[in-house]
Amino acid sequence: MEEVYFKEDYLTLYYNRQNKTARAVWNGFLSGETLRHAIEQCNQLLDEEKPTNWLADNRKMKAIRQKDQVWIQANMIPKIVASSLRKMATLVSEDIFNRMAIENLFVKANDLIKFDHQYFKNEKAATQWLEEKHSIPS
Template sequence: MVTTYFQSKAFTLLYDHTNQLGVAEAIGFLSSEEFREAVTMCVRLLEEHKPLRWLADNRQMKAIRQADQAWYAEFAFPKLRDSSIRRNATVVSEDIFNKMAVEQLMKRAPDLGDMALKDFEFREEALAWVLQPVK
């Protein structure tokens, strides 16, 4: 069963109970307030449902401000590192500025433990990979 956990004009967060999968989809440019609200809702889903899998569909997401990248690194990386997620798939953005922002963020990432991370160009491939059995 898939439920909508949170939705705004530029961000949708779903939870697939059957597959223990969180799905985050961003569209366009998110203001600092929108970005931080979206990330905070993702963290809340992680804490409440303890999913094993995560799919971030960033295909239509635009650039992330420097200040928001710094905030994400400080706020979200520790939560992600300590989360239940074991498979984390990202469908990369078509926007070059978002790609560069995410690359910069990942350079700042701490050791994420047993979490497998993988980037994809197509959502179908990302979903197939993330739904594979978790070790």
């Protein structure tokens, strides 16, 4: 069963202990301290609960400023790389500038990321993909 881990207007974090899945539902334009606080909540969930799956619902998230992208790259990317994550599904934003920012962050971190990541437009498809067994390379 999914429980609310953190809730503000700009981010609601859910966690399902049964299937070790976190879901982050982003909303609106975040920058500066608000964005940093939201990322810190995500990092705290990673530390405390050790999820294996993450669903980033960015559909209602707006553009991310360049300086905030730099901060995310320095403060969140290393955290998710070292985390328990095995799969991450991203529901793409309706905002073209957010899509470009998120894709740019993943491109820059591509060599570091050791978990499967895919983009989706449909929440059901993203959830189904996360629920599939993770294939371990032989």
